Amino acid sequence: MDLTSRYMGLDLKNPLVASASPLTGELDSLRQLEDAGVAAIVLPSLFQEHIEAEARRYEALTEAGADSFPEALTYFPALSASHAGPERYLMLVRAAVEAVDLPIIGSLNGTTNEGWIDFAKQIEQAGAAGIELNVYFLPIDPAMSGRAVEQRYVEILTAVRAAVAIPVAVKVGPYFSAFGQMAQELDRAGADALVLFNRFYQPDIDLVGLRMVKDLELSRRNEIRLPLLWIGVLSGNIRASLAASTGVESAEEVLKYLLAGADAVMTTSALLRHGVQHVATLLSGVNAWLSARDIRSLDQVRGLLSRRKTRRTGALIRADYIEMLQEYDPQPIA
Numbered sequence: 001m002d003l004t005s006r007y008m009g010l011d012l013k014n015p016l017v018a019s020a021s022p023l024t025g026e027l028d029s030l031r032q033l034e035d036a037g038v039a040a041i042v043l044p045s046l047f048q049e050h051i052e053a054e055a056r057r058y059e060a061l062t063e064a065g066a067d068s069f070p071e072a073l074t075y076f077p078a079l080s081a082s083h084a085g086p087e088r089y090l091m092l093v094r095a096a097v098e099a100v101d102l103p104i105i106g107s108l109n110g111t112t113n114e115g116w117i118d119f120a121k122q123i124e125q126a127g128a129a130g131i132e133l134n135v136y137f138l139p140i141d142p143a144m145s146g147r148a149v150e151q152r153y154v155e156i157l158t159a160v161r162a163a164v165a166i167p168v169a170v171k172v173g174p175y176f177s178a179f180g181q182m183a184q185e186l187d188r189a190g191a192d193a194l195v196l197f198n199r200f201y202q203p204d205i206d207l208v209g210l211r212m213v214k215d216l217e218l219s220r221r222n223e224i225r226l227p228l229l230w231i232g233v234l235s236g237n238i239r240a241s242l243a244a245s246t247g248v249e250s251a252e253e254v255l256k257y258l259l260a261g262a263d264a265v266m267t268t269s270a271l272l273r274h275g276v277q278h279v280a281t282l283l284s285g286v287n288a289w290l291s292a293r294d295i296r297s298l299d300q301v302r303g304l305l306s307r308r309k310t311r312r313t314g315a316l317i318r319a320d321y322i323e324m325l326q327e328y329d330p331q332p333i334a
Helices: 027-036 048-063 070-075 087-099 116-125 146-163 179-188 225-234 251-260 269-274 278-292 314-327
Strands: 005-007 010-012 016-018 040-047 104-110 130-135 168-172 193-196 204-206 211-213 241-244 264-267
Touching: 005 241, 016 278, 027 040, 027 087, 027 278, 040 087, 048 104, 087 104, 087 116, 104 116, 116 130, 116 146, 130 146, 146 168, 146 179, 168 179, 179 193, 179 225, 193 225, 225 241, 225 251, 251 264, 251 278, 264 269, 269 278
Parallel strands: 016 040, 016 264, 040 104, 104 130, 130 168, 168 193, 193 241, 241 264
Antiparallel strands: 005 010, 204 211
């Protein structure tokens, strides 16, 4: 069975990618993921705040007592790229590249392009096969326009894309007024891949303690439908690769994403829930489904149900919506 895929310019042995999580931050887990069959690994995100905090610590050290003892500054090396961000992350990148024979993708998480550029270069120099930009930006200022939000994404991508030669993916959320147009703009700006979708922080409220609750819920399979829709719409209409990253619990979700047109399918929650060996279960399920239909290659089904292949117009999609509502038969309440 030929499961080979091409994602963000990288040749993969199959479409399964282990996305950023605690599992991808330990060398033993990376080796286990490789043995289980993943085709690529996204390392945990390095946060912009960590880069900036490291720079502030360095400045505090170099400025302490500078007025009284200016010669003390000679004991500190000049502030260079190697001191602008946490060295431990670069050590992880280098160690991961040595530990496994898979493409290692670094991840940068932030809201502006400040501090990202030099560190993107260092991640490339450390041996990463690609970089994923996780632009986690919540525009909670009511005065900020939608266009200003969109421009921030494009500026970050443009700056990083100009700084490195390795492929660059952008992980985005769905909350744009016209997501299709935004995807095309990121494509034109040089994104080698779009990862759909980022799951933004959504707090809960503790009614007993009267406080906001900060917790992290793993994704569930019922979250597949929004990214499934947009992957199906974008497949074949942009140059950038498409990766699905939400709701992958079983081989069924993997197959649905591939039929919609995904080039890669990322999973984190299912691996945290079931363990690293769940990768083998996902791949076995994909193989079984394809074999039962005498399909020998993923390329035979990838994008088969995308909007471009099915020629579904906006009018037909709206007609489906109306028909679905009219035909819904609510079950009686017991």
